[in-house]
Amino acid sequence: MAVSKFKEALNSGKFLVTCEIGPPKGSDLTQMLHHVDLLKYRVDALNVTDHQSSVMRFPSLGGCLAVKERGGEPILQMTCRDRNRLALQADLMFAHTRGINNVLCLTGDSILVGDHKGAKGVFDLDSVQLLRTVRQMEAGKDMAGNDLEGAVGFCAGAVVTPEATPIEPQMIKFEKKVEAGAEFFQTQAVYDLDKFAKFMEYARQFPVKVLAGMVLLTSVGMAKFLNANIPGIVVPQELIDELANAGRGRALHKGIEIAGRMIAALKKDSICDGVHIMAIGKEEVVPEILAKAGL
């Protein structure tokens, strides 16, 4: 079975860094490939989104192939929103044959938050069932119990929202994902490190690696937007004030500094196993964030 370079990194005990790559809306891949080239040797894996926020884009599979072709380590994001169980299994087999060895299993956002609001939301499986499907296909069986001519092999991950209220239902689901075979987790963006450290005390009981989600703050408006619109994200007022006091045209710079500082703190105190950076269109500055974090 092909060995996932990312899995080797997970097991190495080093502080991990992954970064999100958002494919374009359209067939011009210039900018995405530029981001891939910029980051492929600086991070442990590049995580390619799957119609993020239910907005139709170039596919995650295509983005992962591009990462692979250019020498990077891709993580295939796979949501349950757009494909039924036949299509999901087929794409897992295809990814495996093309050297894509990591998969992140997600439920997927609702159709209603995206740009094709009249589409049919599939959700034939949920994230827990998809994780189990990966493991079953690794054992050489499809979901119907038929033998596969050639199994698959993946380092499989999932997501968790440590700041959701109430938190207990999220914890129960987290544990179901662990039982289903998740090896690593990336979290929704976290900004309150004390609160996150408490979550990690709980998560440390389980044999999984956790990468803290890091969404780059680019302006006061963007931080307020996250607070108002994105469930499970809480940007504390001190950080918003810090961005506001950065001075004209300096908010992005301040955001980079905040992200770098937080990553350094997470690493220094070994709070979690790594970070997952979501720069959302500002991938250009990820090397700067890493430099500020001392990585």
Next chain:
Amino acid sequence: MRSITKRKPVEEVEQSLKGFEQVYILGCGTCATMTKTGGRDQVLEIKEYLESLEKTVTGWTVIPIACDEMTEVAMRENERPLRNAGCVLVMACALGVHRISTYTNNPVIPALDTLFIGLEEKPGHFREVCIQCGQCVLGETAGICPVTACNKGLLNGPCGGTNDGKCEVDKNKDCAWTLIYRRLKLQGRLDLMRKYHPPKNYQTAPRPKTVIISTSEENQDGSV
């Protein structure tokens, strides 16, 4: 059971009736009356509208229960004005439209869109509670259906889009899994939420769904 409907935009109704100068209107005295979409008042309202378009309404009636087989009797009583019309405009849910279609050879045009089967929680407030999936999980979900009440129909707990007990789709809507969690916790049955639910069988009753209730001549499975 309540079949919840909404009125189609009048422009759509007008478009559907293009080429029909004589129209017969049928309303329904049950669900569509309760939802104020196909009762007497709405029938009279659309009658007036059609007349303003210079169409002739050959007659109208509100059938007590349009989906019931007694509809045939009501339609026979109105045979002449029905026959004089080029089409029947139905202000009932799709069940009514189907029933009525079996008793006339005239084109049957729906004036309503059927939204869901729901409960009236308080006067005028209707909520979908069951999508009739054929595989009931209510016993394990504290009587709240995640297949219906969760936007994604998730079986193994909430998605990451929920916060403060609300749904990512609409902050005014409750997250089904938070409701289930709270009620199971209250009942001391949270272990049910930890249980893994395998993928659903979406073909328990393949479409078109049919059921034959056994009669004296037939066995339970419908075979004679």
